[in-house]
Amino acid sequence: MSGDQASQEDREDRAGLRELLRPRLSRGQLAGGLLCLLLGFAVVAQVETTRRDTTFAAAREDELVGVLSDLSQRSERLRGDLRELEDTRARLERDGQGTTALEDARERATAYGLLAGTLPAEGPGIELTVEDPAGRVRAVHLLDALQELRDAGAEVVQVNDVRAGTGTYFVDAAGGVVADGRFLRAPYRFLVIGDAHTMTTALDIPGGVIKTLEGAGARVGVSARPKVEIRATRPG
Amino acid sequence: MIALLGLLAGIGLGLLLEPDVPLWLQPYLPIAIVAALDAMFGGVRARLEGVFDDKVFVVSFVGNAVIAALIVFVGDQLGVGSQLSTGVVVVLGIRIFSNAAAIRRKLFGA
Numbered sequence: 001m002s003g004d005q006a007s008q009e010d011r012e013d014r015a016g017l018r019e020l021l022r023p024r025l026s027r028g029q030l031a032g033g034l035l036c037l038l039l040g041f042a043v044v045a046q047v048e049t050t051r052r053d054t055t056f057a058a059a060r061e062d063e064l065v066g067v068l069s070d071l072s073q074r075s076e077r078l079r080g081d082l083r084e085l086e087d088t089r090a091r092l093e094r095d096g097q098g099t100t101a102l103e104d105a106r107e108r109a110t111a112y113g114l115l116a117g118t119l120p121a122e123g124p125g126i127e128l129t130v131e132d133p134a135g136r137v138r139a140v141h142l143l144d145a146l147q148e149l150r151d152a153g154a155e156v157v158q159v160n161d162v163r164a165g166t167g168t169y170f171v172d173a174a175g176g177v178v179a180d181g182r183f184l185r186a187p188y189r190f191l192v193i194g195d196a197h198t199m200t201t202a203l204d205i206p207g208g209v210i211k212t213l214e215g216a217g218a219r220v221g222v223s224a225r226p227k228v229e230i231r232a233t234r235p236g
Numbered sequence: 237m238i239a240l241l242g243l244l245a246g247i248g249l250g251l252l253l254e255p256d257v258p259l260w261l262q263p264y265l266p267i268a269i270v271a272a273l274d275a276m277f278g279g280v281r282a283r284l285e286g287v288f289d290d291k292v293f294v295v296s297f298v299g300n301a302v303i304a305a306l307i308v309f310v311g312d313q314l315g316v317g318s319q320l321s322t323g324v325v326v327v328l329g330i331r332i333f334s335n336a337a338a339i340r341r342k343l344f345g346a
Contacts, residue, residue: 028290032279033242035297039272040246045255046265060318 114156117165117234121156125193125228126200127221132186134217139170139177141213142188146170148209152202154194156230160184163232180234196224239279263312264305267324271304272297274328277335284342304328 091100113119128145130137146164149157157164162179171178176185192199200222203209210220257265275297282288304324311320 028294029238031294032290032297033238035272035294036239036242036276037246037249039269039276040243040248041250041255042246042265042269042272044247044250045257046269048250048254049257049262 117156117163120229120231120233121193122227122229123155123193124196124224124226125154125156125191126196126224127228128190128192128203129221130186130188130190130213131219131221132188132217133219135175135186136216137177137186137188137213137218138216139172139179141209141216141218142177142179143170144212145190145203145209148202149190149192149194149199152194152199154192154199156193158191158230158232160189161232163230163234165234191228191230193228193230200224239276263317263321264308267304267308267321268301270325270328270332271300274331274335275300277332277339281335281338281342284339 088104092104094100110119114121128149130142130145142159146157146159146168159179162168162182162184165180168180173183176183177188178184203222210222213220275293278296279288279293282293307324308317308321311317314320
């Protein structure tokens with residue numbers, strides 16, 4: 001369209017906008033206004049409702065079924081826990097001498113001792129040896145190995161003659177690594193109690209601990225043992 | 237103008253009263269609102285094109301909202317409620333956009 005026409009239409013449109021906003025009082029206009037009032041009211045009501053309760057109100061049936069089955073599974077598990085605890089309580093109530101309580105406490109002390117590293121331990125597990133002919137294995141490699149083993153469910157770990165605990169650290173030193181204040185020299189030997197298959201798989205994943213160590217020029221051997229004896233302890 | 241005032245008054249009332257949407261209405265109200273919005277844009281467009289008619293506006297407003305809610309209701313009965321409401325929203329969304337485009341063209345010539 002030509003510029004002349006455009007400007008003329010523009011004027012008409014301005015007039016249209018004014019015309020649109022000019023109040024006119026007629027029954028139809030009032031009805032339209034009433035409907036728009038209803039619309040605004042409904043919009044606000046809906047927005048408020050949605051904001052108040054977004055978790056379940058908007059969810060459809062299949063999602064709700066999923067949530068429900070999750071919940072019932074969890075409650076089943078919790079009911080199992082409850083039964084166990086009630087059993088323990090019944091046993092504790094039955095015995096007046098406190099032998100069961102003592103037994104329980106001892107059991108717990110042993111478990112905590114094993115976790116804290118204050119007690120010697122034995123059980124099935126693996127032995128991981130890291131030979132370092134190139135002298136390029138650093139503290140960070142050993143820390144990675146320890147973390148990987150823990151992630152894979154290692155219960156008790158001993159590195160050479162150091163029992164690994166929650167506060168175990170590794171620091172680079174000339175010709176070896178210092179762990180918990182003790183100097184370790186290659187070859188490094190991890191004795192680990194835990195599920196041998198899981199830990200071996202975890203160490204052996206592509207780009208995992210073993211590959212990294214081999215990349216640093218180390219020779220790594222992993223062997224599953226039916227019985228690993230861990231004699232080193234940490235001072236309680 | 238009265239319609240605009242009505243809309244603002246409705247929003248104000250809603251904020252003031254904080255109404256609860258009854259449970260049986262909850263699945264249908266959002267769709268009905270979208271349909272009503274579509275009717276509103278259609279009304280503005282018709283006014284700008286000079287073919288606005290009060291009766292048509294009222295009937296299409298109410299009719300669209302009721303039909304949209306009805307479609308979702310039937311869909312829920314048939315077990316395809318979520319799909320149908322998605323479909324209705326898509327169609328109404330397209331209509332709102334085309335109405336908005338017509339309004340824009342009328343008002344700004346672009």
